[in-house]
Amino acid sequence: MRSQRKSRVYFIDMRSSASNSQIDRLKKTIRRMRMHLLASKGELLAIKVHFGERGCTAYIRPIYLRTIIDVVTESDCRAFLTDTNTLYVGSRSNSVDHITTAVENGFSYATMGIPIVIADGLRGGNYEVVRLKSAGEVKIASDIVHSDALVVVTHVKGHELTGLGGALKNLGMGCGSRAGKLEMHSGMEPRVSEACTGCS
Numbered sequence: 001m002r003s004q005r006k007s008r009v010y011f012i013d014m015r016s017s018a019s020n021s022q023i024d025r026l027k028k029t030i031r032r033m034r035m036h037l038l039a040s041k042g043e044l045l046a047i048k049v050h051f052g053e054r055g056c057t058a059y060i061r062p063i064y065l066r067t068i069i070d071v072v073t074e075s076d077c078r079a080f081l082t083d084t085n086t087l088y089v090g091s092r093s094n095s096v097d098h099i100t101t102a103v104e105n106g107f108s109y110a111t112m113g114i115p116i117v118i119a120d121g122l123r124g125g126n127y128e129v130v131r132l133k134s135a136g137e138v139k140i141a142s143d144i145v146h147s148d149a150l151v152v153v154t155h156v157k158g159h160e161l162t163g164l165g166g167a168l169k170n171l172g173m174g175c176g177s178r179a180g181k182l183e184m185h186s187g188m189e190p191r192v193s194e195a196c197t198g199c200s
Contacts, residue, residue, distance in 0.1 A: 023067050030071040035151065039077035043148035046082045046119070047072070048170060050155065051102035054091035060155050062106035069112055072151055080117045081107060084141045084174060085124035087181040095122045119143035124178030139180035 010033060012025045030036070039045035047069065052059035065081075073079050081102075086092045091101040095118035102108070102116055109115055119141035120126050127139040128146075144150065154170040173181060 023063065026064060026067050027071055030068060035068070035072050036074045038072060038151060039075055039079070039149040041076040043077045044146070045072065045077045045079040045149045045151065046117075046144055046147035047079055047114075048082055048144070048150060048152045048174060049107075050170065050174065051081075051083055051092065051098065051107055052105045054101050054104060056105075058155060058157055059105060060153055062111055065107070065153060066112055068151070068153060069114055073114070077149070079114045081112060081114060082117050082119045082141075082143060084120045084144075084176065084181075085118060085178055087124075087178050094124070117143055119175070120177040127177030127179060139177045139183065140175050141177050141180075144175045 010029045012022065012029055014022060016022050047065075049065060050059055069079060069081075083092070083098065083102075085094055085098055092098040098118050099116050107116065121142070126142040128142050129137050130140045130145060131137050152167055152170055154167045156164055156166045158164065
């Protein structure tokens with residue numbers, strides 16, 4: 001029987017004072033988590049985020065992300081912000097529009113201090129086939145596969161299939177190429193498991 005390892009959860013109180021801001025506490029917490037040791041000098045560190053759609057406010061605020069970046073890059077790793085193109089038509093369905101949307105939402109080299117790389121290429125076609133025990137062959141964005149380390153920064157959102165979407169969705173769906181996303185969605189078809197109570 002395998003023993004279960006308990007997860008360590010860190011909590012940051014949202015109350016602030018002039019001498020103890022949220023940003024100060026976030027930096028201390030990230031250091032306690034030893035995130036600055038994830039990638040060594042010169043290694044490529046992908047920081048997976050969701051830049052949000054155009055006109056949307058459901059994403060991690062740039063000031064918090066910049067704080068995380070400042071700590072994890074203390075090792076002089078070569079970090080970059082990344083996401084993958086969406087399968088649906090929107091402001092993130094190709095790399096040009098995706099980066100433009102990111103900049104409009106406050107994510108740029110000027111504000112973050114590191115570049116943005118859309119991990120599955122211009123139109124979402126750059127991927128590697130990776131074999132996983134739990135899922136078989138999956139198509140993961142090339143630039144995520146070829147990174148030396150990965151940090152995932154996730155906001156929680158309501159999701160019609162799972163109730164909540166969070167870090168697992170940000171990794172599973174968010175690191176997939178467009179072809180990978182298509183495969184993940186292709187098994188979802190509406191079906192009736194028993195006769196409808198209204199019309200039989």
